[in-house]
């Protein structure tokens with residue numbers, strides 16, 4: 001059985017000074033659209049992303065030779081949690097900053113780093129994740145999109161689905177089959193950087209149940225990808241995807257998606273006469289949030305030390321998404337109000353948004369059942 | 383694991399392993415005291431874990447004390463580790479000479495009414511103590527006094543794990559302000575006791591998880607180990623998650639002793655651990671099925687403790703309500719800034 005490690009870590013003055021800078025920035029920037037505040041890391045606002053870029057808050061942990069900030073993962077943690085808690089629309093650059101950039105730093109060529117990283121840092125290049133397909137969700141190794149060797153590169157055919165913000169992104173890290181599966185089903189997969197304006201590529205939006213144009217279906221009809229856009233080792237894409245997971249699953253976005261509702265609920269309850277009865281519920285949720293922050297910070301610190309705590313990241317994501325899904329359920333019972341998508345602001349709108357968006361929290365980035373399977377493997381059960 | 387935990391685990395594990403004998407539990411549950419175990423514990427110097435070197439202690443502080451309590455919880459040690467360590471720490475802090483006897487704490491938070499006997503219930507292990515260390519306020523000052531057992535009336539009771547939880551009656555005139563405790567409040571001492579229980583719970587949670595995973599890998603049905611069934615795996619994964627959160631919460635509270643955030647993180651630790659206790663016990667018993675429901679099988683040593691400890695020194699509801707009230711009364715919109723100070 002592998003030990004799960006969540007050694008607590010405290011933030012120091014360096015991080016807290018940065019935190020104040022983010023708070024000052026947010027104060028100056030002004031209020032965000034209330035309708036965007038739930039799950040704000042799924043809200044795409046390129047202008048806002050460029051404001052953050054100007055502050056130096058994209059690619060913070062990357063080396064300065066690529067335009068990065070040479071900052072620690074703890075410093076990045078502080079910045080992103082401040083933005084998320086405030087409900088800031090950070091969706092446009094989120095994937096590039098969180099995982100595509102780190103992927104290129106880890107596995108990319110020098111040319112790829114020099115080409116893409118400065119653009120990401122400047123808020124000029126957004127990345128999408130092209131993994132899921134119509135017939136391959138949890139069972140990612142079963143993907144059918146394939147690439148064939150041609151002169152100078154590869155030709156890709158197939159389709160991807162549920163691709164968040166592909167219509168607003170520039171590039172997509174695309175997982176393709178480049179060799180037939182062997183006995184090892186994870187062999188023969190490769191990652192490509194695909195230009196989303198490439199010839200032969202079609203993006204069709206899919207509207208979510210909450211009425212948003214969020215994800216897409218993407219069709220590849222003989223899309224050419226040059227050799228210099230292969231990421232890392234050919235046919236070793238699976239291991240590279242696994243290495244991304246510790247980044248993808250452990251951050252504060254995995255428990256803050258409905259946080260704005262908690263603050264609003266406290267504001268409303270404070271005015272109400274029956275506030276006292278709500279104390280216990282509020283306290284329970286606050287305690288869960290306190291531990292989640294501590295666990296997520298601990299993972300950030302382990303990433304800083306060069307570790308890849310994939311199991312710990314799964315724990316954070318499963319506990320975290322349960323928290324952000326259960327929060328609206330608990331708040332509706334103590335608030336005793338009806339959710340209203342029709343109003344522009346106020347708690348009824350937040351509640352409505354939280355309820356309508358909550359199902360996705362435990363799906364994107366690996367479903368609850370898959371995460372628990374990973375944890376069970378770490379326990380030595382599989 | 384940090385250095386302090388490693389140090390304590392390396393040196394106390396062998397001792398505690400030796401304590402977990404059927405005879406020791408029988409002794410305790412029949413109302414007797416496992417005196418030889420206690421003597422071993424004291425002889426090895428563990429009672430003085432939290433005392434400074436000037437006080438004749440190990441200099442590991444309360445942090446060391448709580449770490450030892452976690453290990454004691456892991457091994458289901460049938461001794462009053464939490465109460466003796468904290469009472470000894472309080473006694474030493476108020477200048478009472480320490481002579482390695484068993485003291486247990488009794489906290490009084492309100493000014494004492496001299497006109498009638500004082501009855502205090504749920505005092506762990508009181509009947510076996512040499513003395514009860516009373517902590518009580520007089521004017522704005524906390525005082526301590528050790529009352530010998532002969533000067534108290536004790537009515538015995540015990541929790542679901544058979545651990546003594548006694549009721550003591552005392553004539554308040556005996557509570558003569560003798561020694562003072564400065565820089566502490568009754569509330570704070572109570573929170574340390576709660577953290578002690580949370581630490582024990584987090585140890586027991588780890589033990590229950592290991593036991594249950596091992597069992598799931600040993601027991602076969604339908605031609606395969608039951609741990610291969612996904613239904614079992616998914617439950618154990620959640621148990622592992624809650625156990626990790628509980629351990630992390632205790633670590634965070636220990637890291638914040640003696641800071642402004644101390645009580646909030648202790649509240650969080652007790653809430654997280656008390657919640658996890660119920661889930662872990664329920665899941666462990668489901669996975670063990672009938673064999674786990676027997677007295678002979680040792681799972682019950684941990685689960686009966688979990689069910690008891692989660693309610694002692696405040697259950698998750700009590701602490702949540704206290705924490706929630708605090709958050710509701712924060713200045714305008716400052717929940718988030720308050721939250722972020724909890725990791726500084």
Ligand SMILES: Cc1cc2nc3c(=O)[nH]c(=O)nc-3n(C[C@H](O)[C@H](O)[C@H](O)COP(=O)(O)OP(=O)(O)OC[C@H]3O[C@@H](n4cnc5c(N)ncnc54)[C@H](O)[C@@H]3O)c2cc1C
Nearest residue numbers: 129130131132137138162163164360363364365366367369
């Ligand atoms: C809002 C949103 C955004 C997304 N963005 C992206 C994106 O940008 N890029 C991208 O590539 N993908 C994206 N996804 C897709 C996401 O990764 C998949 O939805 C997810 O991996 C699950 O795949 P599926 O939906 O096909 O469900 P399925 O895999 O068909 O699963 C259906 C159900 O079966 C369960 N199940 C499946 N296999 C097992 C098993 N072995 N054991 C137990 N239970 C099992 C699942 O847990 C689930 O409950 C997004 C999804 C959402 C909802």
